[in-house]
Amino acid sequence: MRYRDPVPPRPEEPPMSDQAVVVGSFTPSVVLDLAASTGRLDAAGVVVEEVPVQSSPGQFRSLLDGEIQVALTSPDNVLAYRYNPANPLGELADVRMVAAVDRGMGLGLYGRPGLTIDGLRGAKVGVDVPTSGFALALYALADSVGVGRDDYELVALGSTPQRLRALLAGECDATMLNAGNELAGEAAGCVRLVSATDVCTPYLGVVVAVAGDTHVDVARRISGALVDVAAEIVAGRLTDEAAESAARRLGLDDATALRYVDRLRDPAEGLVPDGVVDPAALRTLVDLRRRYLPVPAADGSGDLLDRAVDDPGLVTAGA
Numbered sequence: 617m618r619y620r621d622p623v624p625p626r627p628e629e630p631p632m633s634d635q636a637v638v639v640g641s642f643t644p645s646v647v648l649d650l651a652a653s654t655g656r657l658d659a660a661g662v663v664v665e666e667v668p669v670q671s672s673p674g675q676f677r678s679l680l681d682g683e684i685q686v687a688l689t690s691p692d693n694v695l696a697y698r699y700n701p702a703n704p705l706g707e708l709a710d711v712r713m714v715a716a717v718d719r720g721m722g723l724g725l726y727g728r729p730g731l732t733i734d735g736l737r738g739a740k741v742g743v744d745v746p747t748s749g750f751a752l753a754l755y756a757l758a759d760s761v762g763v764g765r766d767d768y769e770l771v772a773l774g775s776t777p778q779r780l781r782a783l784l785a786g787e788c789d790a791t792m793l794n795a796g797n798e799l800a801g802e803a804a805g806c807v808r809l810v811s812a813t814d815v816c817t818p819y820l821g822v823v824v825a826v827a828g829d830t831h832v833d834v835a836r837r838i839s840g841a842l843v844d845v846a847a848e849i850v851a852g853r854l855t856d857e858a859a860e861s862a863a864r865r866l867g868l869d870d871a872t873a874l875r876y877v878d879r880l881r882d883p884a885e886g887l888v889p890d891g892v893v894d895p896a897a898l899r900t901l902v903d904l905r906r907r908y909l910p911v912p913a914a915d916g917s918g919d920l921l922d923r924a925v926d927d928p929g930l931v932t933a934g935a
Contacts, residue, residue, distance in 0.1 A: 672704070692750075704747060718820075741758075780801055
């Protein structure tokens with residue numbers, strides 16, 4: 617399998633001891649914020665600029681073009697751009713996971729105020745893009761309550777914060793929300809129709825990812841800082857700091873910010889305190905992709921994703 621090589625590092629890139637790194641994320645990361653504010657990124661010799669991305673194709677285009685060096689992304693996106701030549705960019709890339717961050721953080725199918733499961737039929741349902749990991753989870757969640765893909769209209773609306781705004785503005789009737797966006801939605805009257813933990817388990821929500829091997833070392837150092845923060849939070853520490861960060865970065869009120877901290881500690885949906893990419897959770901994602909977007913091998917030997925879980929290059933572990 618041939619991969620597109622990412623853009624090589626610029627000659628003026630700063631030394632590893634004081635490395636500036638651009639990290640692209642969909643929703644502002646509280647854990648990354650705490651890694652900075654508690655001095656863990658400084659101790660790792662990393663200066664991080666976190667930038668928002670508007671969609672998964674945009675994130676991976678930026679990753680391959682060197683505009684961002686590290687991505688906080690759905691592991692399904694890594695599967696799509698590593699194995700499926702029909703991905704939105706139309707090319708394969710040597711993208712890899714470095715560490716697991718969370719297990720979905722409240723991921724669920726949410727409807728506008730007053731919407732019921734029956735109301736999904738004929739509804740406009742917002743997705744990042746129809747081939748993204750959250751879209752695949754959406755199909756499974758809707759199927760679990762008897763609503764098939766032909767029963768609703770898909771609308772591509774980009775990242776989770778953008779989809780929340782669209783849901784609240786009436787531009788869609790339902791969408792997948794998580795990572796604090798679902799709590800903000802609930803506060804505005806939106807209703808959770810189906811939870812991912814009821815259908816897709818074990819699940820993996822966010823991983824640290826890179827393209828090629830140029831930025832593996834710095835991604836490992838960032839991952840180590842994130843794992844340290846995650847372990848502290850899960851152990852019951854950093855409560856005030858995490859709540860303050862959630863309120864400031866996600867626009868949550870004080871009570872909702874504390875609910876967000878509780879979700880960080882949830883063993884089924886929250887942080888992964890050891891950073892290990894769980895093979896069983898990867899299998900969940902692979903099975904979703906094979907179910908809804910199969911990619912048969914040209915030689916008829918099966919699906920291109922059959923090799924994913926056993927691919928030694930998919931996860932570049934070690935902090």
